[in-house]
Amino acid sequence: MTTNTTMTAAVYRRFGAPDVVRIERRATPSPKPGEVLIRVHASTVSVADHRARARDIPSGLGMLAAIGLGLFRPRRPVLGMDAAGVVAAVGSGVTAFAPGDRVIASMGAAFGGHAEYVCVPADGAITRTPATMALEEAVTLVFGGITAQGFFNQVAIGPGTSVLVNGASGAVGTAAIQLAKHLGADVTAVTSGVNAALVTSLGADRVIDYNRQDFTTGGGTYDVIVDCVGNAPFSRVEASINPGGALLLVISDLWSMLRSRGQTRRSGKLVTWNVGKPGADELAHLVSLADSGRFRAVIDRSFDLADIVEAHRYVDTGRKRGNVVLRITRPEPATSLRSPRQRSI
Ligand SMILES: NC(=O)c1ccc[n+]([C@@H]2O[C@H](COP(=O)([O-])OP(=O)(O)OC[C@H]3O[C@@H](n4cnc5c(N)ncnc54)[C@H](OP(=O)(O)O)[C@@H]3O)[C@@H](O)[C@H]2O)c1
Known part of the structure; x- marks a missing residue:
């Protein structure tokens, strides 16, 4: 060539x-x-x-x-x-x-x-x-696939694991939905109403329209929360994560990064912003x-x-x-x- x-x-x-x-x-x-x-x-x-x-x-x-x-x-x-x-x-x-x-x-x-x-x-x-x-x-x-997989490598996801993907319609979110479904998870997608059909077609079991409902106030809890938006720090979503669960901060600010280790130790829930080395x-x-x-x-x-x-x-x-x-x-x-x-x- x-x-x-x-x-x-x-x-x-x-x-x-x-x-x-x-x-x-x-x-x-x-x-x-x-x-x-x-x-x-x-x-x-x-x-x-x-x-x-x-x-x-x-x-x-x-x-x-x-x-x-x-x-x-x-x-x-x-x-x-x-x-x-x-x-x-x-x-x-x-x-x-x-x-x-x-x-x-x-x-x-x-x-x-x-x-x-x-x-x-x-x-x-x-x-x-x-x-x-x-x-x-x-x-x-x-881009989205390697990122979602990098975070998922750090948690155990299998049949019945409940996973919430915040920012489900973006590059990372659409990959996270599909990878979680492939592993057998029950997936909740947080997106705007206009993207509900898209995330459902990718396998999401339920959709929360963030314009109508705050996913942290409806009483739902999840084993794994994937935040692809940057508006779900641990302080906001801790009560929505099941004991032993995880918060995967695909996007986070310095403050959330600095606090993540202490939050993990104190709560027994994994809080990580590190994608690893996919x-x-x-x-x-x-x-x-x-x-x-x-x-x-x-x-x-x-x-x-x-x-x-x-x-x-x-x-x-x-x-x-x-x-x-x-x-x-x-x-x-x-x-x-x-x-x-x-x-x-
Ligand atoms: N840590 C890493 O290694 C890594 C790697 C890749 C990306 N990232 C970061 O991860 C984030 C996501 O990346 P991406 O490529 O998926 O972004 P993206 O494709 O640009 O995401 C766009 C989507 O975000 C949705 N969105 C915006 N505001 C929202 C809200 N309040 N709630 C729910 N969904 C909302 C939009 O849906 P609507 O129109 O329905 O609102 C839109 O479809 C970015 O901040 C990126 O910088 C980090």
Whole structure:
């Protein structure tokens, strides 16, 4: 496979509104020893891209975030935490992947997915996808799926476990519902009424419309509460968690993070904000679930790379459902793909 020396990428050189992102030509990265160069077909524009671009960081975490994102200007000018594409080249020492492999990968805080090419460590969060899975769908497994699975790795969920997902219609929430249902849990989804049908279609057993009811006041209790919104600190939801249960803070501020250990010790309920280190195994698990029809891609809208500013504007609304896909390079021929399991909305 020949690789051009320059590539198209969405680049931001200062923090701010969506229009700080521009399409530019950049040098194509070369894989270092141990790395895989992916020709990116699709990525997603996630809330993490919004947070980085706008420096919209939870309270108290601004300085810590600046270490990774940059203090005065972006340290990593290409956003995009995930990628689905085809391996274009491998660095020395890489035996697990070869040019032509179809893969999905999570770059996490290294970003770089909003470009025609990205390098990832071969021993990082990367896995193959079947030839029958469209890359624009496969990429939606990554951001929410790896996050939800990372948190679920820390708790015991099985048949009958009651799980409440707050913020159930987003990228993480839609993945959390599906993963919990796959494990046999009884799932309550907290969302606005407009998204009730979506979360029900993904398996939620009941829906609480947060505009009509506060889930902490209805008397319901749960073994596991997953907070994907940031409005369910332990002080608010402690009484809604069963003895020995857990609060998984997918998003939290510094204050909640600092208090979590003490809250866990005092209450006997796990309070954690740490996603752990989900990687290739978790991605492979998600691919296997999706390939067998037990996990669906939830795609809200798709944008071409050229329309990156519009994609950011949409994600900035905070109302996206599931994933916003960014089409980067020419799509695969439709004839080779099957896509019966996508949940388009
Ligand atoms: N810890 C980690 O490693 C990690 C990883 C990924 C993401 N995160 C964080 O996790 C959070 C969720 O990420 P995401 O990708 O799922 O976000 P997302 O896709 O942007 O979530 C958007 C959804 O949030 C829902 N929502 C907004 N306000 C709500 C409320 N008060 N109650 C219930 N739902 C509400 C919206 O539904 P409605 O329109 O129905 O309100 C919308 O569908 C973000 O803050 C993100 O930064 C953390």
